[in-house]
Amino acid sequence: MSDSPIWRRLQPIVTAALVVVLLGIPLWLVVATAGKSQGEAIQPDLTPPGHWQLWANLRQVWTEGQVPGAFLGSLIIVVPTVAGVLILGSMAAWVLARRASRVTAVLYALGISGIILPPAVITVVLLLRQLGLAGTVIGMIGVYMGIYLSTVIFFVTGFVRTIPEALEEAAQIDGASPFAVFRRIVLPLLRPVLATATILICLYVWNDVFYAFFVIGGRVDTLPLNLFRVASAGLYLNNWHLIFAYVILMSLPLIAVFAVAQRRIISGITGGAVK
């Protein structure tokens, strides 16, 4: 805001203090509690554990908390969902961006309405039952795709409009089929926006528990569903050390992805929002 000399000195101190208070305390609670024994963790507080047993707790959660199964469940849902929405969404967005007509305008409005409108969680379960997909991975993927296609269509259509059409026209004149034009020319150009969409949708789907509860609750396990089940079933009651060990295990993959692709994520998230 200002660049007065006093503020220039103070600002890093204020920043550091804010980080410690707002983030340090909650995150320290997670790590410290996850490193404690059950007896120490019954009343979670900020004292460091008398004896660190973080590794042992993580291993206990890993084996007793059915983490590998839930991890696999999360993966077989997240990966096809993301691949599916990216491919279908960018195919549709390409057409929507290139053909300006009343029909495509209406289709675009319908296509992005899902960004704002909440999905019908109860009746989708009924529909899946009628389709014979209730409680299946395929049903869950379909529901997620229905929810997040709108995000992809929104981001990619905006992006396609900014790239010149000349390349595609040249390829068409050279006799390339629409499919070849899309795969060879459009898709590679979409890389940055697809990277953003991948991150956003991974984030939503990886962490979702609400939709998963209705669609596959009790049938297929995912990491958040598993956490939700064990934490609310009282199984982990007074087992804060295990809950937080689970939280660490579950958050690590996303934080690792973030650490690797930080710059791209930040520029991607912000690029679409302020135009």
Add this chain to the structure above:
Amino acid sequence: MWFLLPAYAVLLLFFFVPTAFNFIYAFTDWSSFKAAINPVGLDNFTQLASDGTLFRALRITVLYAVLVAIFQNLFGFGLAVLLERDTVVNRIARTFFLIPVLMSALAVGYIFQALLKPSGAVDQLFGIHYAWLADTHWTIVVVALIHAWKWMGLSMLIYLAGLKTIPEDITEAARIDGASRWRSFWRIRVPMLAPAVTFNVATALLGSMNGFDIVQATTGGGPARTTEILNIFIYRTFGQGLFAQATTMSLVLFLLVALMAFPVIYVLRKREAIL
């Protein structure tokens, strides 16, 4: 044109059809206790309205959404202004503030449940004894603050991007014309953030109306159902097998979001146009 087909087929099947079902099954007696589903007209609505559930849930949801939008934007804006300059400290701090955005909302809820236990870590820090999550008046504010804490990093990023788009020479010109730092900040830079404000307020409002995880993990809708937002109600009644009631509330949520989305976006866009 057929590139549109797969995406819109998925959208139709998994998004629009369930939404249409909402408008049908909200007027039936669908439940897990009966085999047949019969139309009952407006019975679900009159029943939910007469015992006060409908309006209470609506009021709590809107209050929650407004509180989250206010807090999240205040925090995000404050952080963006604080961390605007590109120094090493600021860059590290920004990364830290993004960690909650990546974490699962459920995990965030459990962390704060542990922090805010009566005579838990926060009470120990302040040397008081207060049940933060069991106050029938103030707990909704506490939960909204937690929600804002989780998402403030995202708002911060978007405000930062907004601040970056403002050309330096405009502020400089104002300074040369004799405007104080304070004045040139509030009168010139803040109004130019309008697109970022639109995006942040709209996403915070509409996103928190569709919230679930944080409320469920901290209070589960309590104490005395004072934090029972629509999705918590839907989750609870679905668990009790009262599918028609849950569907009715799902329809109410849909209509609420749809009705609020248009004016909110319209008003914010208009403000943008004036500025």
